[in-house]
Amino acid sequence: MISKFSIAIALLALTTSANALWPIPQSYKHGDTTVWLSPDVQLVFDSPLETHIATKNKVREAWSRTRGIIFQERFVPWKFYPRGTKFEPENGIGTVIKKVFVEQTSVDKPEPVRYGEFDESYTLTVPVTGGNFTSLGPYGVEATLGEGGEPGAVYITAGSSLGVLHAFTTLTQLFYYSNSHRGGVYSKLAPVEINDKPKFQHRGLNLDVARQWYPKEDILKTIDALSWNKMNRLHLHVTDSQSWPLEIPALPDLAAKGAYADGLTYSPQDLQDILTWGRSRGVEVILEIDMPGHTTSIAEAYPELITGRDKQPDWVRYAAQPPSGSLKLRNPAVKKFLTTLFDDLLPRLRSHSQYFHTGGDEVNKNVYNLDENIKSNDPAVLQPALQDFVSHAHTELGRHGVTPLVWEEMLLDWNLTLPKDAIVQTWMSGESLKKVIEKGHRVIAGDYSFWYLDCGRGQWLDFLPASYKYFHPFNDYCSPSKNWRLVYSYDPAAGLTQEQAKQVLGGEVHAWSEQIDPVNIDSVVWPRASAAAEVLWSGRTDAAGNNRTFPDASPRLAEFRERLVLRGVGASPIQQLWCHQHPGGCQL
Ligand SMILES: *[C@@H]1O[C@H](CO)[C@@H](O)[C@H](O)[C@H]1NC(C)=O
Ligand SMILES: *[C@@H]1O[C@H](CO)[C@@H](O)[C@H](O)[C@H]1NC(C)=O
Ligand SMILES: *[C@@H]1O[C@H](CO)[C@@H](O)[C@H](O)[C@H]1NC(C)=O
Numbered sequence: 001m002i003s004k005f006s007i008a009i010a011l012l013a014l015t016t017s018a019n020a021l022w023p024i025p026q027s028y029k030h031g032d033t034t035v036w037l038s039p040d041v042q043l044v045f046d047s048p049l050e051t052h053i054a055t056k057n058k059v060r061e062a063w064s065r066t067r068g069i070i071f072q073e074r075f076v077p078w079k080f081y082p083r084g085t086k087f088e089p090e091n092g093i094g095t096v097i098k099k100v101f102v103e104q105t106s107v108d109k110p111e112p113v114r115y116g117e118f119d120e121s122y123t124l125t126v127p128v129t130g131g132n133f134t135s136l137g138p139y140g141v142e143a144t145l146g147e148g149g150e151p152g153a154v155y156i157t158a159g160s161s162l163g164v165l166h167a168f169t170t171l172t173q174l175f176y177y178s179n180s181h182r183g184g185v186y187s188k189l190a191p192v193e194i195n196d197k198p199k200f201q202h203r204g205l206n207l208d209v210a211r212q213w214y215p216k217e218d219i220l221k222t223i224d225a226l227s228w229n230k231m232n233r234l235h236l237h238v239t240d241s242q243s244w245p246l247e248i249p250a251l252p253d254l255a256a257k258g259a260y261a262d263g264l265t266y267s268p269q270d271l272q273d274i275l276t277w278g279r280s281r282g283v284e285v286i287l288e289i290d291m292p293g294h295t296t297s298i299a300e301a302y303p304e305l306i307t308g309r310d311k312q313p314d315w316v317r318y319a320a321q322p323p324s325g326s327l328k329l330r331n332p333a334v335k336k337f338l339t340t341l342f343d344d345l346l347p348r349l350r351s352h353s354q355y356f357h358t359g360g361d362e363v364n365k366n367v368y369n370l371d372e373n374i375k376s377n378d379p380a381v382l383q384p385a386l387q388d389f390v391s392h393a394h395t396e397l398g399r400h401g402v403t404p405l406v407w408e409e410m411l412l413d414w415n416l417t418l419p420k421d422a423i424v425q426t427w428m429s430g431e432s433l434k435k436v437i438e439k440g441h442r443v444i445a446g447d448y449s450f451w452y453l454d455c456g457r458g459q460w461l462d463f464l465p466a467s468y469k470y471f472h473p474f475n476d477y478c479s480p481s482k483n484w485r486l487v488y489s490y491d492p493a494a495g496l497t498q499e500q501a502k503q504v505l506g507g508e509v510h511a512w513s514e515q516i517d518p519v520n521i522d523s524v525v526w527p528r529a530s531a532a533a534e535v536l537w538s539g540r541t542d543a544a545g546n547n548r549t550f551p552d553a554s555p556r557l558a559e560f561r562e563r564l565v566l567r568g569v570g571a572s573p574i575q576q577l578w579c580h581q582h583p584g585g586c587q588l
């Protein structure tokens with residue numbers, strides 16, 4: 001089959017448009033023959049893993065979602081052709097795909113897996129079979145077998161269920177809805193041959209659900225969107241100084257008093273739902289409880305654990321944002337609190353992730369002048385106290401078999417000694433990324449000059465008449481907004497040697513929620529996170545080592561954006577419609 005197939009592949013014609021895959025596979029060859037998808041297309045999960053029930057169910061459920069998307073999405077890509085173009089297949093004739101054969105070549109590792117342990121690669125082929133099928137059925141595609149033909153099929157191979165899920169995700173992007181052929185679903189890209197795997201292991205979004213409240217459903221929807229982008233991590237920044245929405249049964253007052261209002265909390269069941277929703281979609285959810293800064297909401301329940309709580313009006317001396325406050329250092333009650341917190345939370349997370357984020361950004365020095373055991377803002381005094389605090393937290397994580405992630409300040413500003421396998425998340429610059437690698441830690445990238453999606457929305461502080469003129473025109477610290485092209489231009493491994501680049505696990509885009517909530521999250525995050533998704537999956541450069549270009553990326557992203565919108569994600573547009581209708585017409 002493959003040799004016949006290769007000949008067809010050699011005759012590739014680049015269609016004007018509608019060849020969208022996002023993120024672009026490492027290797028993608030396609031033709032321009034029309035194939036139809038039978039409405040009763042069936043999954044044949046043909047693998048030696050018959051006994052592996054969990055894997056089978058995961059793949060079956062993913063197939064059922066995939067099928068649902070393909071038939072319900074109804075994507076008619078008229079926007080991507082010049083006015084008046086007849087872009088739909090001329091007739092309802094062509095190979096009709098009746099089966100999707102999936103072969104998973106090895107048993108899934110028991111989850112959760114560690115970095116380096118999961119294989120996300122897959123291949124996907126859609127041959128054009130010799131037969132001639134006419135589409136006559138109720139949906140226009142119920143095939144009638146012509147002379148000498150055999151039904152078409154899709155062939156998928158993958159090393160793990162995660163690879164199978166990625167292949168399904170790709171498959172959804174190959175098909176379009178036909179208005180003119182009674183609702184048939186077709187692809188004009190056959191034969192297709194895809195060989196794909198990600199460049200980086202960690203492809204994530206950091207979502208702050210503490211500064212604003214997000215119902216569980218918004219988080220689940222965001223997980224869906226991440227999976228459609230082949231992103232595989234959701235980092236939930238789940239608590240902060242402003243609110244503590246995470247219910248901890250062993251410390252019930254934390255959320256009861258620390259949430260913004262009754263009911264604006266995540267119960268253990270909600271958390272479980274979020275974790276399993278992610279897992280079944282290939283998105284590992286990693287929680288962050290930021291400490292010792294960004295913790296003032298703890299004081300609603302346990303005021304004795306926090307120093308410098310909500311100092312006003314000079315909060316700016318004590319914190320990056322109001323309300324000021326930080327967990328006390330060298331304080332036995334704080335240590336006991338952390339032990340109780342972790343003993344409650346980590347066993348519930350442990351079967352979903354082997355990683356937990358203990359934060360550590362923006363620790364304010366002055367606030368420790370007010371801490372009765374410290375009474376100093378001298379880094380030389382604070383450093384050993386902070387080491388003591390962080391070592392305690394990380395020892396507790398270790399007891400639960402969990403590896404810590406921390407923000408870069410812990411390593412680079414405070415020079416703390418971290419567990420050897422601790423992962424450091426950088427946000428300040430490419431320089432800090434290099435320094436982390438030089439200090440021997442693995443790193444997750446996300447430079448705020450490129451990948452902070454919250455930037456450029458303006459200040460949220462209310463300036464008093466006396467300070468008005470100093471802040472006019474009220475830009476935020478990381479203004480301007482990082483448009484998708486800028487997001488796309490960021491290469492986490494830029495300027496690193498091959499050896500250094502191995503330490504980069506991947507990256508995250510960030511959605512800090514001062515001015516983002518469920519009303520605008522979709523349009524803030526998408527499609528800009530998609531731009532990062534392609535960098536992280538496909539790489540900033542193509543197989544020849546050249547930077548990927550906007551003329552290549554823009555129409556594909558625009559098409560993918562339409563699919564996101566049809567799937568209920570309010571992603572922003574890429575260009576004015578005229579540019580979509582005139583491929584190449586908007587270049588400079
Ligand atoms: C396929 O069937 C159509 C409709 O019957 C016919 O017009 C066409 O010539 C056939 N093509 C081949 C290659 O047999
Ligand atoms: C950490 O090390 C850097 C570089 O040597 C130094 O500039 C900084 O002052 C140190 N920080 C602390 C808290 O000791
Ligand atoms: C490729 O992109 C990087 C940023 O990721 C940029 O620094 C570099 O100049 C680009 N190279 C070319 C040849 O455009």
